[in-house]
Amino acid sequence: MSLQAALQENERRLKNGEIDKNEYSISKQEILKTWLNKSSKTEPSNAESKPKETSLYIALQLEPNATEAEIKSNYKKLALKHHPDKNGGIETEEWNKISKAYEILSNEDKRAIYDNYGTIHDLGKASLNVHVGGDSWIPYIGNLEIGLWLASVVEDGSSPELKMINSSEQRERRHITRVSRIARHLQDKLHQFPNNDHAEFKSFKESLSQEAQKLSTEPNGKRLLSLLGEIYVSRAEAHQNRFPMATMLNGFNGAINSFSFASGLVSGYLKAKRRPSGMNEKETNEVIWQLAKSEISSIARETSDKVLSDKSYFANNLYILGKVWKDVGKS
Incomplete structure (x- = not known):
């Protein structure tokens, strides 16, 4: 079944x-857990399971069954020879192929999509790699589904590969994996917090602030700090009953985010239709942010609740992390 x-x-x-x-x-939960375990243990056993394309592996001088360590190792070796710093700051065609190949093959989800569906990640301007926050933000927000949605719009939903990727089973599997990874990362981070009465707590908060400053330099960094910081604080408050209305307000905010998603989509579409040349890069990035914000908010609330349901005593730590992020985001 x-x-x-x-x-x-x-x-x-x-x-x-x-x-x-x-x-x-x-x-x-048992159905999802059983299916996820079964999917993760399934290994290729015939020719049909081989990657449809191998050009990215060839660019890194690898075989399609290369391990994560081999991908990283070969990339470093090739970078020593082809990186722009080694060629007077010039980005050669060879280097572009190498960097593009590493960007996809070093990411588990992107590699799986490439292996199964080939160069689907290059559909028009709708790249699967939507840069909303940069690589430093992936542990907190995961890989955005908005990229797949944009690709579907470009292809007008006619691509059989996209229909497969966007099937309910595939979406459910990606969602479970994504939530699990983000929650595990967040839980590991909160586990590092010293006790409130610990002498080093002040310096630890300073290190959190410095880390947040680095995150703020990423694309949309301050927006993400403010958005996730607010969610972390509200979920921690709701869990500790500091703010009884937090749960209801989060539901209200979810409805607002859904409305923002729809209105952003409509306004962006109309703007593009009114102009022969479409939107410029800045306007396109703004529409993508508005669309992605709803998805990021939802995943942040879900992962926060998952962490607190597993480790309720992390509520205070999550509250502190959220406060630091909000402060840096607004500074």
């Missing part, structure tokens, strides 16, 4: 009164 069929059957049992909400929730 497919993942979608299993989830639909579970929902049917709930609606028919065969199971209660608690049993439904437990069953859903």
